[in-house]
Amino acid sequence: MTYNGENIYIRFIGKDDTEDLLALTQRNRTHFEQVSPKRDESYYSQDFHEKMIEGWIKQREEDKRYVFGIFLKESDQLIGDISIFDIKRGPVQNCTLGYGLDQEHNGKGYMTEAIQLLLTFAFEEAKLQRVEAGVMPRNIGSIRVLEKAGFQREGLARKLLEINGTREDHVIFAMLAEDMKI
Template identity: 35%
Template sequence: MGFFTHGSADAFGPVLKGQRLYLRPPTSSDYPAWSQLRAESRAFLEPWEPKWPADDLSRMAFRRRLRRYQRDIREQDGYAFFVFDSSNHALLGGLTLSNIRRGVTQSCSLGYWMGECYAGRGHMTEAVRIVVQFVFGNLRLHRLEAACLPTNQASIRLLEKVGFQREGYARSYLCINGAWQDHLLYALVSSDLRGGETVVGSELAVQL
């Protein structure tokens, strides 16, 4: 499906590549494209995200994000990726793996966002499939979890298309857009994908 590499000149962490797009950790040079895409997509994104701070799109707030992302990678607590079009390197959206838990759990949580002008084209479906292989193949985790609002039909379709199973309904689960809201709980475990599109247990090819 793709490959990842460590030690890119522009990225702190792995770079994942698919057929139409690639994922890499955010860098300071991404700020102009990120702030523009988020600003243009604000009304589209706000109903599904935590309430935006007043300075959310400022350069200083972006620098704080980068420090947090880099700390998470160093401590192996999580990975943040920006999603880019391979043909023109346009920023399309973002994806995060958070709360990586080892020991008897071997799991993490998935989150994602897409710029409004790029939504509905299958980009995030491809991005999630690439990350699924990274989670089960390279990180060697057992379980990938995701949650979405019951009214977010686009996210429900994406998760179920990739193979996530609906496991429950959590009341007042996350504070979204300033209010505690119920969520549908989804998960994918390594055994779910045996025989499917993603080869579980095999790593993406590594280039150094």
């Protein structure tokens, strides 16, 4: 399943993307470590990435997590990933948004475009009603991306997640299906 934007497209990450995803992760290790939970050294290995992608495929089949690669249209280069996870069904119909972009491509509007494409999937295909995202208050770039994509700021979750050994506050944003202008 592919969703096309103006400059990028997103599609499910598969086993054939293992080497490119690993290279992206290794190339951006320092950049990603600033905003991600602490990772064991094994995370940066081929074996770990193969198993991680296998897990994502299984979770997709179980309607628990959907992980897309973000690709440049002009070159088909993998420049990031975007996902929805912690999917809750029944009366809730909610999930959490996560994403990461190669630092070389920050500030070009690619992530805003990827989020809009993912929201189309979340609301039209997955039939969710609410997508949430949490961002550390100091991550101004990510906050701007969510606001440009139409997310509404809802509040502060104190010490929500451990990042590099420190519990960090996160600003909570959400987008509802009815907020999306599809």
